[in-house]
Amino acid sequence: MNRSTFEFVKLQGLGNDYVFIDCLDRPLPPDPSDLARRVSDRHFGVGSDGLIAVLPGERASLRMRMWNADGSEGEMCGNGLRGFAKYVFERGYVGDHAFDVETKAGVLRPEVLVEDGRVARVRVDMGRPRFERGSLPMAGAPDAPCIDETLSLGGAEVQVTCVSMGNPHCILFVDDVATAPVTTLGPAIEIDPTFPRRVNVSFVAARGPRELHMRVWERGSGETLACGTGACAAAVAAALTGRAERSVVVHLPGGPLEIEWSDHVLMTGPTVEVFRGVFFDPK
Numbered sequence: 001m002n003r004s005t006f007e008f009v010k011l012q013g014l015g016n017d018y019v020f021i022d023c024l025d026r027p028l029p030p031d032p033s034d035l036a037r038r039v040s041d042r043h044f045g046v047g048s049d050g051l052i053a054v055l056p057g058e059r060a061s062l063r064m065r066m067w068n069a070d071g072s073e074g075e076m077c078g079n080g081l082r083g084f085a086k087y088v089f090e091r092g093y094v095g096d097h098a099f100d101v102e103t104k105a106g107v108l109r110p111e112v113l114v115e116d117g118r119v120a121r122v123r124v125d126m127g128r129p130r131f132e133r134g135s136l137p138m139a140g141a142p143d144a145p146c147i148d149e150t151l152s153l154g155g156a157e158v159q160v161t162c163v164s165m166g167n168p169h170c171i172l173f174v175d176d177v178a179t180a181p182v183t184t185l186g187p188a189i190e191i192d193p194t195f196p197r198r199v200n201v202s203f204v205a206a207r208g209p210r211e212l213h214m215r216v217w218e219r220g221s222g223e224t225l226a227c228g229t230g231a232c233a234a235a236v237a238a239a240l241t242g243r244a245e246r247s248v249v250v251h252l253p254g255g256p257l258e259i260e261w262s263d264h265v266l267m268t269g270p271t272v273e274v275f276r277g278v279f280f281d282p283k
C-alpha cells in the first residue's frame with residue numbers, strides 16, 4: 001500500500017456495508033478517520049457505511065477496528081465482525097472455524113458456518129450486554145440501569161431502554177417501524193447531551209414472542225439497512241421488558257438476524273463479499 005492507492009474488499013451483512021483494508025503486513029493508513037469519510041462517500045468514494053481494518057492483535061491473533069462513515073471510531077460492529085470472520089477465514093489467516101477477535105469492546109468469538117466451501121453465515125458470541133448507565137456512557141447515576149424509563153431526549157418525551165453491547169444503544173419500542181421517526185428523532189437522540197459519546201438509536205416493534213421488526217439510526221452513519229449490535233441490544237431490551245422471548249428473529253430493512261440471549265448474546269446471520277478494488281486516494 002502506498003499513499004496514493006490501496007486495495008480493498010467490500011463486504012456487506014444485510015446491506016450494512018463496509019470497506020475492508022488488510023493491515024496485517026502493511027501499516028494502518030496515517031489518518032483512518034479521514035480515509036473512512038472519503039471511502040464511505042457514495043458519490044466520491046467507494047460507498048459504504050464505514051471502514052474496517054484487519055490488524056494483528058495483542059489479546060488475540062487478529063484485531064478489528066472500525067470507523068463510521070463520519071470518521072468516528074466505533075467500539076464494535078456486529079455485521080462488520082461477521083464480514084471480518086469470513087474475510088480472515090477464507091484467506092487462511094485462521095485455521096479453526098471458531099476463533100477470537102480483539103475489538104475495542106473486548107475479545108469476541110465468531111464461528112464461521114461453511115456451506116459449499118464458502119462462508120455464507122457467521123455466528124458470533126457477542127458477550128454479555130450491560131445495562132448500567134456508566135457502560136454506555138449515559139448521564140445519571142453510573143450504576144443505575146435505564147429500563148423503560150421516560151426521558152426527555154432529542155426534544156421529545158420518550159420511553160427508552162439503554163443497552164451497551166460494547167457500543168451504546170438506545171431502544172424505543174413503537175407500534176410500527178414504517179412510520180417511526182427514524183430520520184428525525186434518531187439524529188436528535190444521537191447527539192442529545194444525555195449521551196456524551198453519542199448513541200445508536202433503534203426503533204423496534206414486537207410482533208409476537210419471537211419476532212421483532214427494527215429500523216436503526218446509527219451513530220456516525222445515519223439510517224442503515226441493518227445493525228448487528230443494535231439487533232442484539234433490541235432483543236435484550238425486548239426480553240428484559242417482557243415484550244419477547246430470549247430467542248428472536250429481528251427483521252431489519254436488509255433482512256433477518258437470529259438473536260439468542262442466555263448469558264451471552266449469540267448473533268447469527270449472513271455475510272457477503274461484494275467486490276474487490278483499488279482505491280485511488282487523491283490525498
Ligand SMILES: N[C@@H](CCC[C@H](N)C(=O)O)C(=O)O
Binds near residue numbers: 068074079167219227
Ligand atoms: N453497524 C454496526 C455498528 C457500527 C458502529 C456504530 N455505528 C457505533 O458507532 O457504535 C453493527 O452491525 O453493529
